[in-house]
Ligand SMILES: NC(=O)c1ccc[n+]([C@@H]2O[C@H](COP(=O)([O-])OP(=O)(O)OC[C@H]3O[C@@H](n4cnc5c(N)ncnc54)[C@H](O)[C@@H]3O)[C@@H](O)[C@H]2O)c1
């Protein structure tokens with residue numbers, strides 16, 4: 001038997017003219033952090049933002065990689081979890097960055113999951129009127145979604161991500177080996193976003209996932225097939241292409257919200273708690289989007305909707321409201337939450353719907369009454 005071949009990292013380009021950047025994907029790429037930063041911004045100092053869980057596992061390695069290339073680094077460690085996307089923690093991180101004498105030419109490094117990426121990216125967008133930053137995403141969700149595209153934000157009392165900025169990173173370094181120690185439930189939730197790329201625009205990738213998902217979960221390295229790295233690269237390529245065409249989400253980028261209208265309502269109904277992780281809510285939301293599309297003038301054949309839902313269920317993701325533990329929201333509650341998430345124009349809502357696996361589209365004229373009738377049916381099935 002031949003030894004597994006270690007492949008070179010994959011490099012995906014985000015084409016945004018002078019703000020374009022590389023996404024580097026591969027096992028062990030954190031070791032190249034210092035050399036890559038030294039090449040991109042010679043002489044820059046760095047300020048690492050991370051959380052306790054990630055610091056415990058990966059901060060020393062990241063700092064060693066920086067030191068090895070002669071890149072100066074300081075850091076701040078915040079508590080893990082969504083609560084760190086708050087004004088209070090944002091203030092602490094800004095003050096820590098300024099205290100460490102970060103200047104205009106220096107860099108922020110976001111070392112962590114989507115929470116750290118959103119928080120550190122927003123800090124970088126405003127400290128000293130904006131400095132550059134590097135994303136080192138350590139969750140599957142962050143590697144395939146939140147670290148790419150430049151959306152940064154913290155939360156308001158009125159809702160999630162309401163205070164933020166578009167600010168593109170100068171490099172994304174996705175070390176797929178760090179996912180070996182990511183809790184299984186977090187990995188599975190991130191996998192919902194992986195499936196999303198297949199469902200919204202890439203039927204061949206969806207079929208590939210159906211056949212190879214267990215390799216993606218295990219890392220896929222035993223056979224040298226690097227299934228996990230491949231899946232992450234496919235997602236990053238899809239997101240990079242969409243972001244390059246529609247950076248500010250005025251059109252096509254909205255497709256990335258497949259499953260997110262129903263999903264956000266479910267997440268909010270669960271109080272954004274551990275009861276339902278974001279990716280879990282999105283899995284249920286995508287299942288509902290497929291069922292709603294099938295019901296609505298039979299946009300998608302029922303069997304095809306069933307196939308999409310079967311794959312999500314197979315990996316252990318929730319695919320209906322009844323899969324969520326605890327008390328379920330009422331139809332009124334769901335409709336209120338959907339209306340808060342979306343502007344309702346003359347009783348009409350915008351949804352991402354599907355004609356089939358791999359062909360999502362933006363529908364601006366969804367009658368709120370139709371959504372209500374659908375959700376009433378779904379809740380009655382419980
Ligand atoms: N900016 C965007 O475009 C965008 C897109 C999607 C989601 N988001 C945001 O992303 C956030 C969710 O991100 P997330 O799911 O990565 O959550 P997270 O950042 O909270 O990470 C999940 C948990 O895993 C831990 N962790 C991270 N990496 C680890 C590792 N390798 N091993 C062990 N533990 C590890 C973290 O400490 C945390 O406890 C939300 O706030 C959401 O709004 C942003």
Ligand SMILES: [Zn+2]
Pocket residue numbers: 145193260278282
């Ligand atoms: Zn999402």
